[in-house]
Amino acid sequence: MLEIEIDGKKLTVNQGSTIIDAAHTAGTYIPHFCYHKKLSIAANCRMCLVEVEKAPKPLPACATPVTDGMKVHTASPLAKKAQQGVMEFLLINHPLDCPICDQGGECQLQDLAVGYGNSGSRYQEEKRVVVGKDMGPLVSAEEMSRCIHCTRCVRFTDEIGGFQEIGMANRSEFSEIMPYLGKTVNSEISGNVIDLCPVGALTSKPFRYSTRAWELSRRKSVSPHDGLGANLIVQVKQNEVMRVLPLENEAINECWLADRDRFSYEGLNSAERLHKPMIKFDGKWHETDWQTALEYVVKGLNGVSADHGKDAIGFLTSPHSTTEELYLAQKLARSFGVNNIDAALRRSDSRVAAAQQGALWLGASITELAAAKSLLVVGSSQRQEQPLLASRIRQSVKKGTQLNVIHVADDELFTTLHAKLIVSPAALVNALAQVLKAAVSIKGVESTLDLSAANVGEQAQAIAASLCATDNAAVILGNVAQHHPAFSELLALAQELSRVTGARFGITAEAANSVGADVAGANPARGPLGASVTAGLSAAAMLAEPRKAYFLLNTEVEADTYNGQQAVAAMKQAATVIALTAYKGAGLLDYADVLLPVAPFSETAGSFVNMEGKLQSFNGVVRPQGEARPAWKVLRVLGNMLSLDGFEQNSAEDVRAELLAKGDIAAKLNNALATTAANVAAPAAAGLVRVGEVPLYHADPICRRAPSLQQTEAAATPVVRVSPADAARLGLNDGDTVVVEQGSASVSLQVRADKALAEGVVRVAAAHPATQALAGMFEPIQIKRG
Amino acid sequence: MLSAESLAKIDRELAKYPADQFRSAAMSALRIALTERRDTGATPAERCLNADVIEFVANYIGIPPVAAYEVATFYNMYDMKPVGKYKITVCTNLPCALQGGVNAAQYISGKLGIALGETSADGKYTLLEGECMGACGDAPVLLLNNHKMCSFMTPEAIDKKLAELE
Numbered sequence A: 001m002l003e004i005e006i007d008g009k010k011l012t013v014n015q016g017s018t019i020i021d022a023a024h025t026a027g028t029y030i031p032h033f034c035y036h037k038k039l040s041i042a043a044n045c046r047m048c049l050v051e052v053e054k055a056p057k058p059l060p061a062c063a064t065p066v067t068d069g070m071k072v073h074t075a076s077p078l079a080k081k082a083q084q085g086v087m088e089f090l091l092i093n094h095p096l097d098c099p100i101c102d103q104g105g106e107c108q109l110q111d112l113a114v115g116y117g118n119s120g121s122r123y124q125e126e127k128r129v130v131v132g133k134d135m136g137p138l139v140s141a142e143e144m145s146r147c148i149h150c151t152r153c154v155r156f157t158d159e160i161g162g163f164q165e166i167g168m169a170n171r172s173e174f175s176e177i178m179p180y181l182g183k184t185v186n187s188e189i190s191g192n193v194i195d196l197c198p199v200g201a202l203t204s205k206p207f208r209y210s211t212r213a214w215e216l217s218r219r220k221s222v223s224p225h226d227g228l229g230a231n232l233i234v235q236v237k238q239n240e241v242m243r244v245l246p247l248e249n250e251a252i253n254e255c256w257l258a259d260r261d262r263f264s265y266e267g268l269n270s271a272e273r274l275h276k277p278m279i280k281f282d283g284k285w286h287e288t289d290w291q292t293a294l295e296y297v298v299k300g301l302n303g304v305s306a307d308h309g310k311d312a313i314g315f316l317t318s319p320h321s322t323t324e325e326l327y328l329a330q331k332l333a334r335s336f337g338v339n340n341i342d343a344a345l346r347r348s349d350s351r352v353a354a355a356q357q358g359a360l361w362l363g364a365s366i367t368e369l370a371a372a373k374s375l376l377v378v379g380s381s382q383r384q385e386q387p388l389l390a391s392r393i394r395q396s397v398k399k400g401t402q403l404n405v406i407h408v409a410d411d412e413l414f415t416t417l418h419a420k421l422i423v424s425p426a427a428l429v430n431a432l433a434q435v436l437k438a439a440v441s442i443k444g445v446e447s448t449l450d451l452s453a454a455n456v457g458e459q460a461q462a463i464a465a466s467l468c469a470t471d472n473a474a475v476i477l478g479n480v481a482q483h484h485p486a487f488s489e490l491l492a493l494a495q496e497l498s499r500v501t502g503a504r505f506g507i508t509a510e511a512a513n514s515v516g517a518d519v520a521g522a523n524p525a526r527g528p529l530g531a532s533v534t535a536g537l538s539a540a541a542m543l544a545e546p547r548k549a550y551f552l553l554n555t556e557v558e559a560d561t562y563n564g565q566q567a568v569a570a571m572k573q574a575a576t577v578i579a580l581t582a583y584k585g586a587g588l589l590d591y592a593d594v595l596l597p598v599a600p601f602s603e604t605a606g607s608f609v610n611m612e613g614k615l616q617s618f619n620g621v622v623r624p625q626g627e628a629r630p631a632w633k634v635l636r637v638l639g640n641m642l643s644l645d646g647f648e649q650n651s652a653e654d655v656r657a658e659l660l661a662k663g664d665i666a667a668k669l670n671n672a673l674a675t676t677a678a679n680v681a682a683p684a685a686a687g688l689v690r691v692g693e694v695p696l697y698h699a700d701p702i703c704r705r706a707p708s709l710q711q712t713e714a715a716a717t718p719v720v721r722v723s724p725a726d727a728a729r730l731g732l733n734d735g736d737t738v739v740v741e742q743g744s745a746s747v748s749l750q751v752r753a754d755k756a757l758a759e760g761v762v763r764v765a766a767a768h769p770a771t772q773a774l775a776g777m778f779e780p781i782q783i784k785r786g
Numbered sequence B: 001m002l003s004a005e006s007l008a009k010i011d012r013e014l015a016k017y018p019a020d021q022f023r024s025a026a027m028s029a030l031r032i033a034l035t036e037r038r039d040t041g042a043t044p045a046e047r048c049l050n051a052d053v054i055e056f057v058a059n060y061i062g063i064p065p066v067a068a069y070e071v072a073t074f075y076n077m078y079d080m081k082p083v084g085k086y087k088i089t090v091c092t093n094l095p096c097a098l099q100g101g102v103n104a105a106q107y108i109s110g111k112l113g114i115a116l117g118e119t120s121a122d123g124k125y126t127l128l129e130g131e132c133m134g135a136c137g138d139a140p141v142l143l144l145n146n147h148k149m150c151s152f153m154t155p156e157a158i159d160k161k162l163a164e165l166e
Helices: A018-023 A077-092 A107-116 A152-160 A191-195 A259-269 A291-308 A323-336 A352-354 A365-372 A389-400 A425-443 A458-468 A479-483 A487-501 A514-520 A539-544 A564-573 A586-591 A632-642 A652-660 A726-731 B006-016 B019-040 B051-061 B065-074 B092-096 B101-112 B155-165
Strands: A003-006 A011-013 A047-054 A071-073 A138-143 A166-169 A176-179 A216-220 A232-237 A240-246 A278-281 A284-285 A311-319 A374-378 A402-407 A417-423 A473-476 A503-506 A549-553 A576-581 A594-597 A605-608 A615-618 A689-690 A720-722 A737-742 A745-752 A761-763 A782-785 B086-091 B125-130 B140-143 B147-151
Touching: A003 A586, A011 A018, A011 A047, A011 A071, A018 A047, A018 A071, A018 A564, A047 A077, A071 A311, A071 B086, A107 A425, A152 A166, A152 A761, A191 A240, A191 A594, A216 A745, A240 A259, A240 A487, A259 A278, A278 A291, A291 A576, A291 A594, A291 A632, A311 A323, A311 A539, A323 A514, A323 A605, A323 A632, A323 A652, A352 A487, A374 A425, A374 B147, A389 A402, A389 B147, A402 A425, A417 A425, A417 A458, A425 A458, A425 A487, A425 A689, A458 A473, A458 A487, A473 A479, A487 A503, A503 A689, A514 B155, A539 A564, A564 A586, A576 A586, A576 A632, A605 A652, A615 B086, A632 A652, A689 A720, A720 A726, A726 A745, A726 A782, A726 B125, B006 B019, B006 B125, B019 B051, B019 B065, B092 B101, B101 B125, B101 B155
Parallel strands: A003 A071, A311 A549, A374 A402, A374 A473, A402 A417, A473 A503, A549 A576, A576 A594, A689 A761, A720 A745, B086 B125
Antiparallel strands: A003 A011, A047 A071, A166 A176, A216 A232, A232 A240, A278 A284, A278 A594, A605 A615, A720 A761, A737 A745, A737 A782, B086 B140, B140 B147
16 A cells, blocks of 8 residues: 555555546546546546656656655646646647537537636647548447547457457557448447547437437436346436436446447337237227227137136246336236246246246356356357446456357357357257366266266366366356257256356346346246246247237247247237237237237336346336336236236336335345256257357347347348358358248348358347248258258 | 468567567568568559458458558558559658758659659659668668668669669
8 A cells, every 4th residue: 555645635545556546536536538447548648647746747647656655736737737738739630619519518528628728729720630430330430530539449449349440540640540441340339439439529320419418317227138237327308218328337337338228229219119009900900098908908818718718828028028017917917817927038948947946147246257267158149148248258358267168159259268169059068068077077076967978078178177276167158058948958067067166157147137037927937036836838838839818028929039930820820919019010010919008118117137136126217108108007907907906006116015025036046956957968960950049139129129220230131150061061152042941931041151150050140030930049940052 | 362471471470479469460460461562563552551451461460450450550661552663762851861862862753753752654663752761871871662771872873773673
């Protein structure tokens, strides 16, 4: 610890901290542009010059480490003069077009120019002009003359994004910030450069010129997309969500947001929003009032239950719904006598729910996971599934974490892997079993599982050694593992691996409220907070054995289920399909019979339980559009109309209190399965098998309708990817049109050889409109020349 | 895109740096790429670096293309614009100027019929003004194709040198 003095204030700081860090802990503000606490030190804006006693000239506070006895003056005449000098230089080439600049009102340069700039400029010469750049559909770089070359955006893409997509070309007064020639910025977390840019050079393309910063009110919310539960500031004007910014939460999203969290708000104002209840009769849709629609729903449910029994009804609830909605949905179903309710819509393995002993979760807090010394990530396209978690893991690797991967594709993670096993989906279980077998032999213990079919390879050995070498290891299963038909085997193996090595184990919750759905009881085998219930069918089973009636909560089955083809067929054969939805999507209009407009997360109070089991509640930020109502209210009224008990709640808080009164969420998180039998036999060589992950911006109904996200490369029409060996065997060249067939559907797509894939794998994204007709995400698939 | 020889040279440069500092090889790799293009390019546009070459080099050594582009555009000896078969860079800084450096530049300019910064119509010569080359004692000096230093470039020496280039 060092004793220093800043502006006469004595303080004790850690060795190695910089003057600016020390000043900030002391509450002293030092003006700066290029400094950012999460980025490396550049010291190129020079705005933070301060006077240090015994130093001959002003020093940059961001790059000067403190020394014992240092005396710093941040506002002495010398420091002030230096800062004013820097400001004068910064403004020389800055266009000072604040009145027409989108950053006006929230611009660091504008703010600091008030404090450190002169009222007039002494610069008479011509200002330089920099042509705009194309950084893609999310980030606008049209006015690069405003850039002050702080290089925050460059450092962000390099250090946080993992791949330097932006650079500073040329030098001196010809310096320009640009993406690589002819390329755009395609990072899944690129939007953060907009927040980082201290001037109006990089602005939000969807937001710009729509409103002024000071006209917006700021309201807190929580991201409804991935399981991280990023904290949001939703900015609202005249009852419309105008944009979304990060709310800093060091334990969850730090100060970042993934592009999906940031730009999906456009989907909230989509033209496809459902504003009035609609009923289909005679094959035509008719708008109606709530009373008629609700009576129709009640009649439908009663009719099907009278004709076919309660078991003929299935509830498919989206894990992007709030905890309150999911709680009331399961209460409605179970009070009515229906046991078929599930929120794990894309899970194909029905055995998991029956064997679960608690809500599946990460098995650690996000910060604990990031602090692990050794990580094994099984079946996760990390950057697509949880962009910010992937970024956090990258930071951990820089600090020495060993990252190991078992996956179905050798995805570019922009980080160093300690060891990896890239296998076909059919061999995923065997690959994890190899690691377990290696760990068992390293630790010299007995395993309860029969691992004789696993032949330990070199990489599996390395992964096991890495997990065994530390007492702070973690094994996490991603979406691919969770959607995989052998999820229960993978979970059982992870559990056993955890027992053998002492590592934590868990899953990265797919959706904002996957954990919350389990906690709220939207699970076929477990009630709210683990209450015992009569087991019903899982989502996969409800669709494989079609029901007579379906009750959909925020669900579009063609994109939100494991097997879209099967799901749509199940909907079409049903006597009635009741959908509580915010959107009148083409799919729902095709197969549903009644649409009830419910509010998305921005228009209702509620809560999400993120992957670490943390319940985060939020209020609606705007009023519901049209006649849309919060889904919890609709479910409550349906409960009343069906004459069920216990539907007297008056607010989302009441619903939440009712659920939380049943117990403590943290005590109900448990990844251990009751049965741990696992068949780990090596796969017989079969035909081609599909790897069908959900693309980044097709994961849920809101982001599917965000136009700017849909223009990104990540949302482009999927390309069929096969291993180079398969491409050669089938005689396919890059760019050829091929026909992929699954079940009754065939789809024409372009093909590309991809050396990231194992032989026998055909990678075709699911959930995209172009591939929704296909069947299971990890099922056999045929491919032929088109 | 680059010959096996050039790639072998880049491999050699890569081996010179510690594993975590391999990106330092970007400068040498770009130089090697530029040299090959100058030696093999048929037209001025084929003798300089372009986006494809820089991206290839970046991918070869394993750095982001834009990082290589930053390097290539920062240093002026990486030719980013079309360049003649013979690139003549004459030093016009003070010590050379005192010894007739400016005259040397003007003499070449007159002889080749191109102004400073221009490439001759036949794509053979490019004449540039350069900064100090660290050989003031030999002034006036010029640099031929980035690599060959020519000292004491009096008009006679220039005539002789240009005759060699024919």
